[in-house]
Amino acid sequence: MRTASKFVLASVLAIGVPSGVVLAADDAAASAELKKSGCMTCHSVSAKKDGPSFKAVAEKYKGAADGADKIRANITTSKEHNHHLKTKDDAQVKNVVDYILSR
Amino acid sequence: MKDWSRLKLGIVVALVAAAATLVAVAGGAAGVVLTGTEQFCTSACHSMSIPAAEFKGTIHDTNRTGVRATCADCHIPHHSVVAMLMTKTQAGIKDVYGEITGVIDTKEKYEKQRYQMAVSVWAVMKQTDSRECRHCHTAAKMDPEKQSEGARKKHEALKTGGATCIDCHFGIAHSEPDGPGPQELKIAK
Numbered sequence: 001m002r003t004a005s006k007f008v009l010a011s012v013l014a015i016g017v018p019s020g021v022v023l024a025a026d027d028a029a030a031s032a033e034l035k036k037s038g039c040m041t042c043h044s045v046s047a048k049k050d051g052p053s054f055k056a057v058a059e060k061y062k063g064a065a066d067g068a069d070k071i072r073a074n075i076t077t078s079k080e081h082n083h084h085l086k087t088k089d090d091a092q093v094k095n096v097v098d099y100i101l102s103r
Numbered sequence: 104m105k106d107w108s109r110l111k112l113g114i115v116v117a118l119v120a121a122a123a124t125l126v127a128v129a130g131g132a133a134g135v136v137l138t139g140t141e142q143f144c145t146s147a148c149h150s151m152s153i154p155a156a157e158f159k160g161t162i163h164d165t166n167r168t169g170v171r172a173t174c175a176d177c178h179i180p181h182h183s184v185v186a187m188l189m190t191k192t193q194a195g196i197k198d199v200y201g202e203i204t205g206v207i208d209t210k211e212k213y214e215k216q217r218y219q220m221a222v223s224v225w226a227v228m229k230q231t232d233s234r235e236c237r238h239c240h241t242a243a244k245m246d247p248e249k250q251s252e253g254a255r256k257k258h259e260a261l262k263t264g265g266a267t268c269i270d271c272h273f274g275i276a277h278s279e280p281d282g283p284g285p286q287e288l289k290i291a292k
Contacts (some may be wrong), residue, residue, distance in 0.1 A: 047284025049271055
């Protein structure tokens with residue numbers, strides 16, 4: 001392999017691998033928060049339970065500009081969906097919203 | 104004199120046969136009981152170490168009161184001795200064959216089969232209206248005051264046959280597989 005290509009490959013790996021690890025860790029953090037908040041009592045990742053699966057929710061809001069906002073509202077302030085995340089930390093809430101949308 | 108000897112022989116043979124029968128029946132009963140223990144299920148077959156590890160820490164494993172439901176409680180019928188023995192025999196043969204041929208002997212193979220295994224159990228539960236759940240959980244004896252409002256409302260569906268336990272309470276003892284759940288299965292009743 002030429003030196004330049006090796007360098008490019010190394011850079012890609014140096015950025016990509018840790019990013020992948022961080023993203024995977026965010027999934028685990030989101031799962032943990034959802035479990036802690038009791039969401040998994042009514043929701044499953046891919047199966048219909050009491051409420052829609054996260055896959056179904058992601059499908060519904062795919063491509064919608066306000067999808068993330070709608071989900072966020074549901075799990076933090078909504079009176080209709082009166083079940084909210086235990087965490088009040090913005091970053092953690094965003095992480096959960098991203099997790100749901102990416103199922 | 105010859106008659107007494109024959110009679111004595113007959114009595115001895117009968118006693119020996121009775122004793123042998125007793126031993127066989129007692130041994131058989133002991134075998135049925137022992138092969139229904141959590142200890143047996145999780146150690147006799149190495150592939151069962153995977154669901155055993157998942158089960159640890161779940162509500163049926165450890166909870167406030169320490170009352171547990173283990174492998175046979177959910178997977179073997181209790182409503183009839185015949186059904187129990189037939190299930191143990193059929194499943195036992197199938198599972199021993201599967202273990203010998205290594206169908207799920209690695210984590211990767213297990214994960215590949217997870218959904219199909221879950222569906223086969225869900226199908227039985229749906230067909231029997233979650234009979235094994237109801238062996239311990241009696242809906243009519245659920246104290247509504249000890250349940251959350253949401254749970255109370257949802258359990259109303261049990262009275263009308265609108266839902267069965269497994270429709271919502273899946274992925275409790277074992278990790279949930281990826282894919283449609285019991286509510287989305289088309290089960291021929």
